[in-house]
Amino acid sequence: MGGEELIQGVIQDSNGLEETIRVSIRLRPLNDKELAKNDSSDWECINNNSVVFRSTLPERSMFPQSYTFDRVFGVDSTTKQVYEEGAKEVVLSVVNGINSTIFAYGQTSSGKTFTMNGVTQYSVADIYNYMESHRDREFVLKFSAIEIYNEAVRDLLSLENIPLRLLDDPEKGTVVEKLTEETLKDRNHLQELLSFCEVQRKIGETSLNETSSRSHQILRLTIESSARKYKKSESSSTLTATVNFVDLAGSERASQTNSAGTRLKEGCHINRSLLTLGTVIRKLSKGRNGHIPYRDSKLTRILQNSLGGNGRTAIICTMSPARSHVEQSRNTLLFATCAKEVSTNAQVNVVVSDKALVKQLQKELARLESEMKSLKPLPVKGDSTSLLKEKELLIEQMDKEIKELTRQRDLAQYRIENLLHSVGEDRIFKLSENTVQTIPDLVDLDLDLRSDDSSLKTFDTFTAHEENSPHKIDPLFTMSHEDNFLLDSSTPELAGPDPYQDWEEIAQRVHANSEDGCKDVQCIELEESKESKESLNENGDLTLARLEDNEGQMISSFGTNQATSPQRKNKEIITNKDYTCDGFMPKTAEMQKTLNCILNLYPSEQSFSSIEAAKSRFQNLKLARSKSCLTVLMTIPPSTLIEKAEEDKKPRIVGSEVNFSGQAEGSRRKRGLSCGNLEENLDTKDSHSVCSHCSEAKPLQIIDEDDDDNTSVLNFSTGKKGKGKNRIKKRSGSRLGRVSKKEEPKETTQEVNMEEAQELQAHSEWVLEFQGQQRDIIELWDACNVPLVHRSYFFILFKGDPSDAVYMEVELRRLFFIREAISRSINASGRSDTITQASSLKALNREREMLARRMKKKFSVKERDALYQKWGIDLKTKQRSIQLARMLWSRTKDFDHIHESAALVAKLIGFVEPSQVSREMFGLSFSLQSLDHRSFPWKRNMSLPF
Numbered sequence: 001m002g003g004e005e006l007i008q009g010v011i012q013d014s015n016g017l018e019e020t021i022r023v024s025i026r027l028r029p030l031n032d033k034e035l036a037k038n039d040s041s042d043w044e045c046i047n048n049n050s051v052v053f054r055s056t057l058p059e060r061s062m063f064p065q066s067y068t069f070d071r072v073f074g075v076d077s078t079t080k081q082v083y084e085e086g087a088k089e090v091v092l093s094v095v096n097g098i099n100s101t102i103f104a105y106g107q108t109s110s111g112k113t114f115t116m117n118g119v120t121q122y123s124v125a126d127i128y129n130y131m132e133s134h135r136d137r138e139f140v141l142k143f144s145a146i147e148i149y150n151e152a153v154r155d156l157l158s159l160e161n162i163p164l165r166l167l168d169d170p171e172k173g174t175v176v177e178k179l180t181e182e183t184l185k186d187r188n189h190l191q192e193l194l195s196f197c198e199v200q201r202k203i204g205e206t207s208l209n210e211t212s213s214r215s216h217q218i219l220r221l222t223i224e225s226s227a228r229k230y231k232k233s234e235s236s237s238t239l240t241a242t243v244n245f246v247d248l249a250g251s252e253r254a255s256q257t258n259s260a261g262t263r264l265k266e267g268c269h270i271n272r273s274l275l276t277l278g279t280v281i282r283k284l285s286k287g288r289n290g291h292i293p294y295r296d297s298k299l300t301r302i303l304q305n306s307l308g309g310n311g312r313t314a315i316i317c318t319m320s321p322a323r324s325h326v327e328q329s330r331n332t333l334l335f336a337t338c339a340k341e342v343s344t345n346a347q348v349n350v351v352v353s354d355k356a357l358v359k360q361l362q363k364e365l366a367r368l369e370s371e372m373k374s375l376k377p378l379p380v381k382g383d384s385t386s387l388l389k390e391k392e393l394l395i396e397q398m399d400k401e402i403k404e405l406t407r408q409r410d411l412a413q414y415r416i417e418n419l420l421h422s423v424g425e426d427r428i429f430k431l432s433e434n435t436v437q438t439i440p441d442l443v444d445l446d447l448d449l450r451s452d453d454s455s456l457k458t459f460d461t462f463t464a465h466e467e468n469s470p471h472k473i474d475p476l477f478t479m480s481h482e483d484n485f486l487l488d489s490s491t492p493e494l495a496g497p498d499p500y501q502d503w504e505e506i507a508q509r510v511h512a513n514s515e516d517g518c519k520d521v522q523c524i525e526l527e528e529s530k531e532s533k534e535s536l537n538e539n540g541d542l543t544l545a546r547l548e549d550n551e552g553q554m555i556s557s558f559g560t561n562q563a564t565s566p567q568r569k570n571k572e573i574i575t576n577k578d579y580t581c582d583g584f585m586p587k588t589a590e591m592q593k594t595l596n597c598i599l600n601l602y603p604s605e606q607s608f609s610s611i612e613a614a615k616s617r618f619q620n621l622k623l624a625r626s627k628s629c630l631t632v633l634m635t636i637p638p639s640t641l642i643e644k645a646e647e648d649k650k651p652r653i654v655g656s657e658v659n660f661s662g663q664a665e666g667s668r669r670k671r672g673l674s675c676g677n678l679e680e681n682l683d684t685k686d687s688h689s690v691c692s693h694c695s696e697a698k699p700l701q702i703i704d705e706d707d708d709d710n711t712s713v714l715n716f717s718t719g720k721k722g723k724g725k726n727r728i729k730k731r732s733g734s735r736l737g738r739v740s741k742k743e744e745p746k747e748t749t750q751e752v753n754m755e756e757a758q759e760l761q762a763h764s765e766w767v768l769e770f771q772g773q774q775r776d777i778i779e780l781w782d783a784c785n786v787p788l789v790h791r792s793y794f795f796i797l798f799k800g801d802p803s804d805a806v807y808m809e810v811e812l813r814r815l816f817f818i819r820e821a822i823s824r825s826i827n828a829s830g831r832s833d834t835i836t837q838a839s840s841l842k843a844l845n846r847e848r849e850m851l852a853r854r855m856k857k858k859f860s861v862k863e864r865d866a867l868y869q870k871w872g873i874d875l876k877t878k879q880r881s882i883q884l885a886r887m888l889w890s891r892t893k894d895f896d897h898i899h900e901s902a903a904l905v906a907k908l909i910g911f912v913e914p915s916q917v918s919r920e921m922f923g924l925s926f927s928l929q930s931l932d933h934r935s936f937p938w939k940r941n942m943s944l945p946f
């Protein structure tokens, strides 16, 4: 074999030859001993394929047992026949590149060695004959021989008796490590080696003093054949195959050997290999499913390819015909029967030359490269690691964010709860304020039943609420709620539950109804809006007409700190509508219309159907509560004022009239506005009697004021520290007049004078107190940025009547509270130097809006309707309450939340007990129980216009 054509690999033909193991039976002749013992044969080969057991015993002779195999050789058969018909075909497959194996299986001294030696010789002869007959091809023969004894592998070509290890080769399967493999030079060389192996085996057996083979012998002849090449550049394929000649040890069982000690151990090992061989054959005979225990013995492991694998196999089972060996013979036949069923898949093993292999490998490499290009590159380990770390960091960061957001959410929820809580308190407070400012408009209508006690109770309730509230109100939010009413002069936003889906429809109906009632008033108002300016310019001192100073300029210092500077009041004009006379006028007019509507809505039998009736009653009743409020109610309609003023061009008796006309005459003297004055001015018919109240208390001297003493609505509402002394003096006069009118005649003039003196003294003290409170309130309005609307309302309603004390007190308390809250807020921010009050209030407004939005979302329509039903408010009541609230709101624009107002009205007028008004309804933090109905005694007697 040339060195340039090294065998690099074996390629098996995919189209293998599947066949079963060729099984032959050979009966040896009776040997001399057997013949001597007349150990006659019970076996008869009836044909070339069957052997029959015929017992010589009469009782068994009738039941012959027949065994059929590929070939059965009788005692007369020669080894050549056995080889030719039982092994040659299989053996010579090796020259065609197919592995082959010839087994000799049988009991001891059955003729295995005898037969196998002959078969090997014939095979070698035939192989060489084949080689010689195929000169066009080159053949390489290699020979190796091993012996397996006691599961030890021995190299028969080696003189050293060293056990060899078995190795697993991926291509060749199990190989014997360091096995001598002789390349045969010629057939003689092979014969010498065969002889040597025989000697080696016999030497071993001789050492054991045994005549029979106790070991397995495997002679292996490998043949590489290739087409003979004529040019060095030519490449050719090579066929390579191995033929194994296996002479097994005797198959008898250990028990049958009657051996012990070494013999027993030997027998066990022999049996181990033979038993494993039998198991493998038996399993293979049933198919290749399941585990085949090739590795359970050295024999089966080495012959794995020959047993049901890539190769052709022939088994020659030798048997003794002696009757004494019947059982062993039967076992041999059973093994042969199983082996007959085993199929193999012989394939041609093509050895590719290095060049062909390189070429083939290059082709394969190109194909693989093409496939790799079409595949996406897998991520490198380093990249995937960094990516993993990146994602872990991201997850960690997201976890942190989630925790932070969760914390913020909890904090926000807590804050919102506090807000709602505080809003509830504030809302009640605000409602209380509304009650003070708006409901009193209704309250004042019920002149018969009002008392100082009721108002005081109301005030007490509010005070107690503020002082005894179990809730700690956050100043910041409290302030924001406060300013919800105080700081926002715009039309209040409908926040919170809005149960009035049919609002517009209802409103239109109500509006129509109310407009009917207010038609006259509105008509007058239209006239008034036009005439009032003229009259203002002409007269200048009516309640709502005092909008310009002596030079005719608008006073524009509402709601600003500048308002406290009298020097600037006539010089600056604020263009903002809400803070100018133009902005103030409609609001005041709206309020006035509302009040008029309320008056008109009351039935005549309740003495409130007409202003005249009310005025008449007023003149005859003792004003126990806010006289100024009532007076405003009775005198606010400017048209009426104007009408009365125009009608009474004639000189007035009272000092105010004198002053009025005096101003018309160009005098710079002005008069303070007081309820009494207005009342007196308006009531032309009864002017004398009313004025007599004032005149009794020296009204003429007191009412007259200096030119600079501006105590008009604008001055008061804008926070100007007007000299209210004269006005208060005038009030004291009214008070005195009222008192004197209601009092019974005194028994003596002295007692009367004493009482009057005491009362005068008390009233003087109140006047001073009121004046001080007024100054404080004005300052606080500025400090708290109280809108003009509120200032105006307050001014109109409370003008120094002793019964106004509670309202003054409430206003002061609230303003103090707001100012303190603002201060705390600014201080809490730590940036008092940079954060202005305005910015703080702006922030609070934002919070208020946020809160309002939240409240707005609180209930759905269905939920609200369900609540109405739950609270026993039927649709009619609901609509009526809505009507009233709508009317009030549309006129005054002073309700922050119309729905709340409506509900409050509905509750307080007696449809439902106030105690049933829950926080759910108003979005308040606690029940309106604090607004105990005793605080609103008017409701028991008040009849609503529906």
Ligand SMILES: Nc1ncnc2c1ncn2[C@@H]1O[C@H](COP(=O)(O)OP(=O)(O)OP(=O)(O)O)[C@@H](O)[C@H]1O
Binding pocket: 027, 028, 029, 031, 106, 107, 108, 109, 110, 111, 112, 113, 114, 115, 211, 212, 213, 214, 248, 249, 250, 318
């Ligand atoms: N077909 C045969 N014709 C004539 N003699 C035979 C035949 N077969 C075997 N013998 C003889 O029988 C004897 C035993 O044969 P052999 O040694 O081959 O048996 P064996 O099966 O190999 O026994 P062991 O397993 O103990 O080696 C030998 O003397 C052999 O010459």
